[in-house]
Amino acid sequence: MDGANIERRQHIVDVAIRILNEGGVDALNMRHLAAELHLRPMAVYYYVPNKSALLTMVLGEVVQRVVWSRYSGPPRERLLSQSVDLYDKLSDIPWISDVLHEGTSVGIPSLSQAENFLSACYDLGFDDDEAFGLWRTTWFVISSELQWNGEARVRRGDHMPAPEFTDAVMDAHPSAARVFGQWESLSEGYSVVPYLAALIDGAIANARTTVPATTRKAIRAQAGRKVSGSAEVASA
Structure with a gap:
């Protein structure tokens, strides 16, 4: 990939990171990304084949930026x-x-x-x-x-709420009942x-x-x- 394409790909990743920071994963799709880049969706696919590949690139870039x-x-x-x-x-x-x-x-x-x-x-x-x-x-x-x-x-x-079971089911599983009965306090201290x-x-x-x-x-x-x-x- 030549220098111009590398620069364009980096710009795509930067814009994707901005979208993620503003709206999370649900806000990031190829059509939205293309609109933010002022490109047609097919032009974006030339640099990034799919959303999964885009997320991998984004996370790799973010990890590289971490101190x-x-x-x-x-x-x-x-x-x-x-x-x-x-x-x-x-x-x-x-x-x-x-x-x-x-x-x-x-x-x-x-x-x-x-x-x-x-x-x-x-x-x-x-x-x-x-x-x-x-x-x-x-x-x-x-x-x-x-x-x-x-x-x-x-x-x-x-914290994640405790799984819910009937008393009869819990009585048959005393060790699990012991833990689930303390779910909130155990989660707080975990x-x-x-x-x-x-x-x-x-x-x-x-x-x-x-x-x-x-x-x-x-x-x-x-x-x-x-x-x-x-x-x-x-x-x-």
């Missing part, structure tokens, strides 16, 4: 600091949950973020599977929490941070075993087959 913190200290602290920073900074984007709900491809928010996270994993002795797995799972937790919070704001403006820490600490503990990396990989593969087999039995 991320500097992560220092031991690898474990760097991983946790980066995870919390990623969650906090993305939470500041008002339309982030809607974009994630649309299924936008944001598995790697930025190359520098991936580099920082993965280098800390390697400093802890992770193999490639473990480093990738922790990065992917950490992002899944953050992404899910952002979507949960967004849905809660839409429904009530604060923070994703200690559970991100638990995820990271568990991965570190697994990687620090005396079992060689090749053996750990074989164990993970075997565990995956067992889980798959159990799921098939349960669904039968």
Whole structure:
């Protein structure tokens, strides 16, 4: 793509970001975008094939503009600091949950973020599977929490309401009843941070075993087959 096309594509992304900031994801469609750009819709499609691709470009641009913190200290602290920073900074984007709900491809928010996270994993002795797995799972937790919070704001403006069941159903599920009965207070006191820490600490503990990396990989593969087999039995 030549310089002129790159500049035009960047302008499209900038206008899309403005539309999102003003009206959210529902306000952004290709026809509206074309009108704001003073172009015909087909001209926009030349640069951006569809809304999903546009949202991916927009989120990538927004993430590049974020001023991320500097992560220092031991690898474990760097991983946790980066995870919390990623969650906090993305939470500041008002339309982030809607974009994630649309299924936008944001598995790697930025190359520098991936580099920082993965280098800390390697400093802890992770193999490639473990480093990738922790990065992917950490992002899944953050992404899910952002979507949960967004849905809660839409429904009530604060926390997601507790699921509603009859007393008979709850009596048959005492552990669930115990939690659901405290839903409001538990939601008020909830923070994703200690559970991100638990995820990271568990991965570190697994990687620090005396079992060689090749053996750990074989164990993970075997565990995956067992889980798959159990799921098939349960669904039968």
